[in-house]
Amino acid sequence: MKLKQISVFLENKEGKLKNAIEILSENEINIRALSIADTSQFGILRLIVNDYSKAKNALEKSNYVVKITEVIAVKVQDKPGGLNQMLTTLYNNKINVEYIYAFVDCTDGQAIVVVKTENIEKGINVLESENIKVLDAEEVIK
Amino acid sequence: MIWNPKAECMSSEEREEMQLKRLKKVVKKAYENVPYYKELFDSAGITPQDIQTLKDIEKIPFTTKTEMRKTYPFGLFAVPEDEIVEIHSTSGTTGKPTVSGYTEKDLDIWGEIVARALSMAGATKKDRIQNSYGYGLFTGGLGIHHGAKKLGATLIPISAGNTKRQLEIMKDFESTILTCTPSYAAYLAEALEKQGLSGDDISLKAGIFGAEMWTEELRTNIEKSLKISATNIYGLTEIMGPGVAHECQEKNGLHLQEDHFYPEIINPQTGETLEDGEKGELVLTTLTREGMPIIRFRTKDITTLRRGECACGRTTVRMDRITGRSDDMMKIRGVIVFPSQIEKALLSIDGILPQYQIIATRPKTMDELEIKVEVSESLFSDEIKHIENMQKNIAKAVHDTIGLRVNVSIVQPGTIPRSEGKAVRVIDKRDFS
Numbered sequence: 001m002k003l004k005q006i007s008v009f010l011e012n013k014e015g016k017l018k019n020a021i022e023i024l025s026e027n028e029i030n031i032r033a034l035s036i037a038d039t040s041q042f043g044i045l046r047l048i049v050n051d052y053s054k055a056k057n058a059l060e061k062s063n064y065v066v067k068i069t070e071v072i073a074v075k076v077q078d079k080p081g082g083l084n085q086m087l088t089t090l091y092n093n094k095i096n097v098e099y100i101y102a103f104v105d106c107t108d109g110q111a112i113v114v115v116k117t118e119n120i121e122k123g124i125n126v127l128e129s130e131n132i133k134v135l136d137a138e139e140v141i142k
Numbered sequence: 143m144i145w146n147p148k149a150e151c152m153s154s155e156e157r158e159e160m161q162l163k164r165l166k167k168v169v170k171k172a173y174e175n176v177p178y179y180k181e182l183f184d185s186a187g188i189t190p191q192d193i194q195t196l197k198d199i200e201k202i203p204f205t206t207k208t209e210m211r212k213t214y215p216f217g218l219f220a221v222p223e224d225e226i227v228e229i230h231s232t233s234g235t236t237g238k239p240t241v242s243g244y245t246e247k248d249l250d251i252w253g254e255i256v257a258r259a260l261s262m263a264g265a266t267k268k269d270r271i272q273n274s275y276g277y278g279l280f281t282g283g284l285g286i287h288h289g290a291k292k293l294g295a296t297l298i299p300i301s302a303g304n305t306k307r308q309l310e311i312m313k314d315f316e317s318t319i320l321t322c323t324p325s326y327a328a329y330l331a332e333a334l335e336k337q338g339l340s341g342d343d344i345s346l347k348a349g350i351f352g353a354e355m356w357t358e359e360l361r362t363n364i365e366k367s368l369k370i371s372a373t374n375i376y377g378l379t380e381i382m383g384p385g386v387a388h389e390c391q392e393k394n395g396l397h398l399q400e401d402h403f404y405p406e407i408i409n410p411q412t413g414e415t416l417e418d419g420e421k422g423e424l425v426l427t428t429l430t431r432e433g434m435p436i437i438r439f440r441t442k443d444i445t446t447l448r449r450g451e452c453a454c455g456r457t458t459v460r461m462d463r464i465t466g467r468s469d470d471m472m473k474i475r476g477v478i479v480f481p482s483q484i485e486k487a488l489l490s491i492d493g494i495l496p497q498y499q500i501i502a503t504r505p506k507t508m509d510e511l512e513i514k515v516e517v518s519e520s521l522f523s524d525e526i527k528h529i530e531n532m533q534k535n536i537a538k539a540v541h542d543t544i545g546l547r548v549n550v551s552i553v554q555p556g557t558i559p560r561s562e563g564k565a566v567r568v569i570d571k572r573d574f575s
Contacts, residue, residue: 009517009522009554010554011553011557039526041551042551044524044529046524063554063555064554065518065519065521065555067519067522067524098525
């Protein structure tokens with residue numbers, strides 16, 4: 001199951017991140033996971049939120065450039081080696097990872113890993129064939 | 143359609159005779175009614191009687207924006223103030239504004255030349271003209287307004303800004319002609335696309351764009367996205383406003399309305415008059431204006447004049463698209479750079495919008511050139527390396543064009559300041575004092 005992530009272009013300047021987050025807050029959008037990739041000039045803010053199209057519209061209204069990207073969400077054990085098993089599976093099947101970030105879900109002591117592979121379909125197939133649970137949108141944004 | 147065949151298709155003998163008669167009259171009027179011109183003539187040791195041929199105009203010293211500013215606000219008016227019926231002014235971004243005053247007859251002539259321009263663009267009285275130039279002291283809005291009235295077309299005086307409403311009116315009123323700055327036209331096209339629509343979903347057939355410099359690349363871009371024929375309009379507040387020159391459908395130079403304006407090309411360094419076909423600074427003289435006659439005004443616009451009958455049938459002289467201004471020409475590390483060259487380079491890359499700004503700095507002893515480009519949906523990628531590649535491609539395209547290494551920054555949309563729909567293209571932060 002593919003998951004929709006929103007990517008936001010940010011200038012690497014004071015207040016730019018806060019401003020984007022503020023817009024989401026004002027529109028009552030809940031952020032489930034977040035990561036920032038940055039260079040000295042700009043950054044890409046990547047978010048998993050409860051309502052991606054609402055978030056995209058709100059940000060675009062305030063002149064942000066937003067893209068919807070498909071990613072994979074996987075549940076792994078929150079213990080040593082938890083992530084390694086998944087990465088090994090991808091590696092053995094020659095699936096390139098473009099980026100990855102994770103958050104811990106306190107309710108069941110498991111970690112949710114968001115991963116962007118070069119080929120999303122293939123990534124999902126490989127993981128599922130090794131019995132690694134790929135989450136659907138509802139399970140992530142609940 | 144040719145709006146005024148008699149004026150636009152005259153033989154050159156006929157035209158020169160008319161110009162000389164009008165020049166003598168305007169020179170006399172300026173000398174007798176405007177203290178500034180009396181002093182100017184006296185200091186050059188000439189009188190209006192010294193003007194006996196068109197070539198004699200070269201005896202009269204130039205007037206620049208700086209001199210005009212000294213007469214601020216009404217010092218150049220040549221008629222009693224109760225004959226002035228409308229006033230326009232520049233925004234004064236580079237200093238004190240310059241003011242322009244019009245009599246009833248001046249407004250009539252302005253309407254006439256804009257009607258000629260609208261006709262060249264393909265407009266007739268059956269068209270609906272969405273006038274998205276700003277209304278107010280700026281000559282863009284009301285200039286088109288006077289011309290559309292003269293033409294008898296249906297005018298939609300929407301003025302500049304409020305993009306959402308512009309598109310709504312464009313669709314609901316089925317506007318057929320759009321008039322605005324080229325950068326705003328590109329922005330409207332982008333906004334249309336964002337709504338999931340294209341040039342096929344609107345009724346526009348032509349656009350009249352000007353008030354800022356633009357390139358052939360931007361024309362192609364706008365024509366494709368809005369599915370229109372885009373033509374270039376030229377004018378300036380000091381002389382009249384938009385309509386001084388305009389492109390016909392040949393799109394091979396702008397026909398200058400020579401029965402009302404006398405053009406010369408000079409070498410901007412020496413002031414020497416150049417031959418037709420040579421590139422230099424445009425100098426204009428008004429031949430019929432009553433309220434504020436202007437003699438040998440240095441426009442700072444760099445262009446070339448070309449003689450000869452155009453395929454459209456008009457015989458008026460054609461000026462090339464403005465490629466630079468003698469004052470926004472920058473010297474970066476000794477290399478002469480015009481913003482239009484950078485625009486050309488940027489638009490050669492797919493997905494780049496004409497929203498950019500050029501910033502010159504001198505951190506120590508070396509000039510640095512930074513180019514800010516607003517990110518667009520098509521430019522933005524979820525991956526850092528794609529954006530960095532885009533920066534590199536932009537820097538390379540600019541380097542290939544001007545031969546200088548530049549720093550490219552990608553900025554968020556809307557961060558490049560705009561005034562009256564005109565984008566602020568160049569900022570020179572170098573301190574030469």
